Amino acid sequence: MWLTQVLINALVLGCLYACIAIGFSLVWGVLNVINLIHGSFIVLGSYLAFGLYQTLGISPWYAIIVAAPLFFVLGYLLQFLLLNRVINAPVLVTLTMTFGLDLILNNAMIYFFKADYRKLTLSPPMGSVSLFHAVVPIDRLIATVAALALTGLLYLVLRRLRVGRAIVAVRLDRDAAVLMGVDVKSIYAVAFGLGAALAGCAGVLMALVYPISPLTSSTFLGKAFVVCVLGGLGSVSGALAGGVLLALVEGVGTTFLGPEHATTLSFVLLIVFLIVRPQGLLGRKGFE
Amino acid sequence: MFGSKWVRCSVLLGTAVLAAASWSATASPARAEDVIRFGAPLPLTGPLAPEGIKQKEGYDLWAEQANKAGGISVGGKKYKVEIVYSDYQSNTPRAVQTTEQMITQDNVNFLFGAFGSGAAKAASTVSEKYKVPTIAAAASSVQVYDQGYKYFFGTFTPNDTLTTPLTQIVKAKAPDVKKVAILARNDLFPLAIAQEMEKSAKANGLEVVYFEKYAIGTLDHSAALSQIKSLSPQWIFITGYVNDLLLARKQMVDQEIKAPVVTMIAGPAYRDFIDSAGKSAENLTSASWWHPAEEYQGKDVFGSTSNFVKLFHAKYNYDPDYGQASAAVCGALFQLAIEKADSLDRDKVRDALASLDVVTFWGPVKFGANGQINSLEPPVFQIQNAKPVVLFPEAIKQGDLQLGVN
Numbered sequence: 099m100w101l102t103q104v105l106i107n108a109l110v111l112g113c114l115y116a117c118i119a120i121g122f123s124l125v126w127g128v129l130n131v132i133n134l135i136h137g138s139f140i141v142l143g144s145y146l147a148f149g150l151y152q153t154l155g156i157s158p159w160y161a162i163i164v165a166a167p168l169f170f171v172l173g174y175l176l177q178f179l180l181l182n183r184v185i186n187a188p189v190l191v192t193l194t195m196t197f198g199l200d201l202i203l204n205n206a207m208i209y210f211f212k213a214d215y216r217k218l219t220l221s222p223p224m225g226s227v228s229l230f231h232a233v234v235p236i237d238r239l240i241a242t243v244a245a246l247a248l249t250g251l252l253y254l255v256l257r258r259l260r261v262g263r264a265i266v267a268v269r270l271d272r273d274a275a276v277l278m279g280v281d282v283k284s285i286y287a288v289a290f291g292l293g294a295a296l297a298g299c300a301g302v303l304m305a306l307v308y309p310i311s312p313l314t315s316s317t318f319l320g321k322a323f324v325v326c327v328l329g330g331l332g333s334v335s336g337a338l339a340g341g342v343l344l345a346l347v348e349g350v351g352t353t354f355l356g357p358e359h360a361t362t363l364s365f366v367l368l369i370v371f372l373i374v375r376p377q378g379l380l381g382r383k384g385f386e
Numbered sequence: 387m388f389g390s391k392w393v394r395c396s397v398l399l400g401t402a403v404l405a406a407a408s409w410s411a412t413a414s415p416a417r418a419e420d421v422i423r424f425g426a427p428l429p430l431t432g433p434l435a436p437e438g439i440k441q442k443e444g445y446d447l448w449a450e451q452a453n454k455a456g457g458i459s460v461g462g463k464k465y466k467v468e469i470v471y472s473d474y475q476s477n478t479p480r481a482v483q484t485t486e487q488m489i490t491q492d493n494v495n496f497l498f499g500a501f502g503s504g505a506a507k508a509a510s511t512v513s514e515k516y517k518v519p520t521i522a523a524a525a526s527s528v529q530v531y532d533q534g535y536k537y538f539f540g541t542f543t544p545n546d547t548l549t550t551p552l553t554q555i556v557k558a559k560a561p562d563v564k565k566v567a568i569l570a571r572n573d574l575f576p577l578a579i580a581q582e583m584e585k586s587a588k589a590n591g592l593e594v595v596y597f598e599k600y601a602i603g604t605l606d607h608s609a610a611l612s613q614i615k616s617l618s619p620q621w622i623f624i625t626g627y628v629n630d631l632l633l634a635r636k637q638m639v640d641q642e643i644k645a646p647v648v649t650m651i652a653g654p655a656y657r658d659f660i661d662s663a664g665k666s667a668e669n670l671t672s673a674s675w676w677h678p679a680e681e682y683q684g685k686d687v688f689g690s691t692s693n694f695v696k697l698f699h700a701k702y703n704y705d706p707d708y709g710q711a712s713a714a715v716c717g718a719l720f721q722l723a724i725e726k727a728d729s730l731d732r733d734k735v736r737d738a739l740a741s742l743d744v745v746t747f748w749g750p751v752k753f754g755a756n757g758q759i760n761s762l763e764p765p766v767f768q769i770q771n772a773k774p775v776v777l778f779p780e781a782i783k784q785g786d787l788q789l790g791v792n
Binding site: 100103104107108111208213214215216217219223226233235237238307308309311313314316317320321345348349350352353356357358360361362 | 606609613636659
């Protein structure tokens with residue numbers, strides 16, 4: 099009986115992990131930038147949801163509508179004004195740049211919001227539903243659906259829209275894209291903006307599930323990293339597959355080996371993937 | 387082209403940092419004759435920063451009060467208190483380094499211990515080497531004190547003094563509680579307290595049906611909680627820090643896990659836990675080394691527990707928890723010992739500390755032969771109507787144990 103519960107928990111958690119990772123994966127895949135500020139963007143999104151709910155009583159579901167454009171603009175400007183200047187430098191330079199930006203944003207959040215943990219508690223609480231004899235909290239369920247919807251939306255943007263096709267083109271072959279008349283710098287900014295918007299939305303959803311503090315940003319970043327490697331860089335469906343795989347391994351590992359070994363197991367899996375299948379579950383080889 | 391610009395920038399930045407560092411070194415005030423300097427290595431940045439900042443608040447309040455009263459009197463002369471801080475960035479090896487630096491370069495007279503049992507133990511080797519009396523404000527594990535050191539003291543009693551009274555209360559008030567499930571953060575203090583809980587549960591005839599550890603930075607407890615639920619224990623005991631416990635409590639509610647007794651250490655001792663957990667904090671039990679609801683009349687600079695709480699509230703605009711109180715009492719104890727020794731000689735102050743037997747706002751203070759306090763009865767409390775209510779010790783009891791955490 100509780101094994102069903104463990105599996106359902108893992109599926110739900112997997113979608114949350116996918117939600118954390120998808121923006122990170124997009125930026126890494128398209129721009130070849132390991133965006134270390136991603137975790138802090140998520141936390142900032144959580145604070146936005148928390149603030150809107152506490153001061154104006156705006157439900158986190160509507161906060162997504164505010165967060166997405168806000169974070170898009172923030173990400174777009176960051177890429178356009180700063181990161182584009184070093185985008186052609188070796189990967190260590192962009193890494194250092196996002197590392198520095200992350201330090202600034204994270205410490206600014208500690209300064210303004212303090213490091214105390216806060217919790218967005220909806221009143222009345224949403225409760226839980228019974229699904230195949232397992233209890234599933236409604237807030238997590240909605241967050242799961244939202245994560246799936248965001249993933250689907252990004253998939254459609256990349257497949258159907260002109261700008262999406264341009265992003266894919268730049269990802270496949272930057273030089274060819276330039277020859278075809280794609281403005282690479284602005285595509286980079288759009289991709290980074292989308293990544294930031296996804297991080298902001300993920301943050302809003304995470305506010306319902308996790309305690310909020312600037313200190314959690316590195317935990318989110320770590321999960322995003324593992325999910326990307328497991329699922330495949332830059333692949334939308336890969337983030338989903340990686341997230342669910344990670345959550346399943348953690349859940350089953352916790353049950354049979356104890357919770358302290360869940361993390362060990364997930365990192366062993368990471369190393370195995372790096373050796374055996376470096377392109378990830380759904381990534382394609384030579385896609386740099 | 388770009389590369390050279392980058393190099394130039396980093397060289398400029400490096401020079402600026404160096405200049406700033408040397409400026410701050412020369413800017414620290416020269417050692418004056420009528421000042422007693424206390425070194426406080428703290429994790430002011432990094433993951434332990436919230437705790438480090440709390441300790442700093444405690445030290446600062448003590449220094450302010452001591453100086454307001456004219457200072458510490460030695461040989462008929464009043465000495466002002468000065469606290470030298472250093473940030474070891476939540477990094478234990480760096481705590482050892484900065485402690486040594488404080489003794490050899492900053493010329494501190496006395497030291498406060500680093501935060502937590504792990505860092506305090508590591509740094510204690512240095513202070514012992516230089517024979518500098520040190521009081522640790524946040525080290526409870528016996529392993530810190532069993533090194534045979536002479537100059538190291540601490541204001542936290544061993545961990546079992548928290549779990550034993552709790553188990554006895556539960557046993558007396560809830561005889562139906564037979565099975566205990568324990569989930570512990572795999573970290574020095576949270577794990578040590580969970581192991582003590584396991585011991586005291588077994589000693590009191592309870593069955594421990596689940597004992598597992600979770601890793602630091604765990605983002606999900608649902609699998610572990612599902613397993614606990616399937617074992618239907620009557621007592622669920624979870625250790626960790628505020629974020630872990632908020633998450634675990636939320637996921638317990640999500641999965642509709644109920645039990646007559648749920649204990650969480652150390653979250654409920656903090657105001658931000660109670661505020662954030664809201665209704666789900668109701669009837670949670672916990673224990674800590676001190677609580678603002680206590681009432682002791684002390685001989686220290688703060689006088690009484692209520693006066694300490696009042697002064698703290700006036701300065702910081704919120705209520706202190708045991709972290710800040712312990713830091714403040716460390717200062718107050720140094721003050722008492724220095725005045726008793728009537729000297730700034732480190733050995734004399736060390737002997738005065740070792741023979742101290744005094745009541746403070748923190749409670750009765752007397753150090754055992756190993757340097758760890760052995761006179762304190764840490765309070766057990768329960769959240770009732772969003773307020774902590776003391777259940778033990780008898781002398782300061784405010785209410786009875788309520789059963790049922792839903």
